[in-house]
Amino acid sequence: SEYDELEFPSGGEVNKLAPRINPLHMSTSELLRLLRIDAAAHKQERYFRRVWQEVKKKSRSGGTGEDLLKTASKILENLLSSEDKLSSDKSSILGVINKIEDFADRYGDIIDYGLPDVTVQIKPKTANILDLGSLDEETADALVSHYLRRILEARKSYAKGGEGLRFPVLTVLEEAHILAPRERRTLSKYWIARIAREGRKFGVGLCLVSQRPKALDPEALSQTNNKIILRLVEPSDLRYVQQASELLSEDLLVQLPSLNVGEAVVLGMMVKVPALVRIDEFRGKKGGGDPDIVAEWNAVEDTKYGGEEDLLEV
Template sequence: MIGRCIGETSLVEVSFISKEMPKVGEYVTLEYDGKIILGMIELLVRGSVSLNGEIYNPDTVAKIRQIEGDDYYIKGSIRILGDINDNLKIPRTPAPPGTEIKVASDEVLNKIFKVENSLKLGHLINQENVSVEVDVNKMVSRHLAILAMTGAGKSNAVSVIIDGLLEKNGCMLIFDMHSEYVDAEFTNGSVNVIEPMINPQNMEFSEIKKLANIPSNASIQERHFRDAFKEANKRIEQGTQESTDFIKLIQIILDEKRQEAEGSNDKKTAKDIMDVYNKMDDLVSKYDRLLNIYVGDILGEIKPGVANVLDLGQVDENTAEVLVAHILRRALKSRKDFVRNNNEKALSYPVFFVVEEAHILAPKNRNPNSKYWITRIAREGRKFGLGLCLVSQSPKSVDSETLSQANNMIILRLVEPQDQRHVQTASESLSEDLVHQLPSLNIGEALLLGLMTKIPTLVKIDEFKGRQRGGDLDIISEWKSQKESKEADKKRQLLEFESQFG
């Protein structure tokens, strides 16, 4: 026994007093009314009746300490998690004051954390011999958010999850904003790097318009571009155009319309069309590596059983937004076609999308196409086997509606109050007391919430056993290497000089 309930108790929370110091995040049991109730210690304070807040002289404190010694009390609050023998249902009666509180046994906890379709993340922070597993089906279908400040262990957590999914022949596509996973090595599967290239004929009007930098308020330019876009599609469908380069075909049509306007002496229209033509010219020169008429559907490059990595480290944010929107749009359309129509040519297996830098691709204060399609997948993907993993070191900058669709969260250390409030707003299960624990988490420690785990959990995530680029550079080593390289060059030049001139 570590303590007893005191004061008024409720169905969801009890206060307790103790003489022994337990740990925040530790699981406890309360037995009453023939039930065994599981709880989690969420808050602890240590105090003294004599050394209260009304004493203002340090000498007085010292004298009282001499007399009383270590005569202090420990108070805390316990969050009620449910009846161990009734599928963790919340009891209908509160615990009587004075009820004994005991540390939950390893046997009880191992039973709770044992789930079907499991993926092992790590072990309990306070009980290392209790493994923590999550339900893969619920994690993927109900979406996941991994949130942390920089350096808290976010990339390690992502790698552990990817490796665990590979063991189950999972299919994931990582939108890799910083080329961290391009040369990664996983113990349960290989990496399939996908180059950021799109066949422009597979793109929607809004996607090419974004690349052409035609703003939404430029209605005249947008109209001319839309007309040329529709005409290009029409000619390709009818087979009346020799050119197979969709962008070039749009330019040909724009040039035809410009000449037509000049022929009728409509100089303003000719100028407006020429402005669009020039923007298409800029598009071709700027995105020549992105747009490739010889590649097929980018979805065809995704393979199950390997870590598919879309290398976005070599493109700018604008291009990354277009690529992500394009892939998610086509994936949702293809999965709908497979599930509803059993189309054998459609995407025939579920995909888990790992969205690195979610605050860039689904930002709070902007509305790029990537944000629209990420939100669509968050809302509709569950029915068609498309899951999301939103990863960010700046939760406050992630769109709140998108974040709220993630029914599972792995929250590592978060210090900034704005980040904490934003995450708490997005998650129904994140209590105020648990929020207060986030700044005290060590590297690799995390709070697990959501449908993938039966109860909120403080976990020490396993260390990833493979290899993955990321983390901070060893600056001193880099400088030292540079110095050694220069010194070696000088020695080589000196030896060459001496060999030539004796």
């Protein structure tokens, strides 16, 4: 990731968060979605809720947290072996077992039962960076959804009763069109839209970064109060951004394809009138960028093949 080695020239602090998730901090409804237990599958939902509550009680009483999913499966397997169960109940129980196993396969690399809640991990006055570069889209979506939910809920708790997350948080989402796509449902999409609508009341800001604005969820895009628009060329991108930006006039729209690197049009509450600005280049240290293909080729030693005799021996 380009943020792996991030350093600010002013000496600002960076806190790198491990891309992990603790099911014990997740809501039952959140787990049901990750387990892909359909809302209409009432029996499966009932059995999972019952078993998960039992597993959480065992964990709180000092049991190990390393095999909670296996523990849940074992409890369900014991229920499955009960002779008094109807065939429909057994089918539902077996379905839950299969979905728990599938959940473990899909998210096993990021599950950590010893991980503290995200509201404990993030630090004030710090760039808290969650590197999703090593994760596939589905796993990254589950992780971001959970983090956004916990941050918003913790800020709500603090605003209402003084308990929760004590400091405001600005969430910045790179490749936002992947997490909140226009024509596809994701776990993150709901919480991104929630924060866009009500986050500012509780001190949770939202910054969506995307090079493909036409692929971004229109609800989330239209809810943003400010927009910083860099060079856009595609007509479909231009029109889509204009539809979501009341202040983007036709005169400004035609300027976007001709913007240079570092130039942007700024709209919204942060400026009195729409403005064309030049953004200073970041002088700190960061990774990322395109690889130097030619240099990498030149760095590789030529493979030396043997003569005809060596080939015959093979």
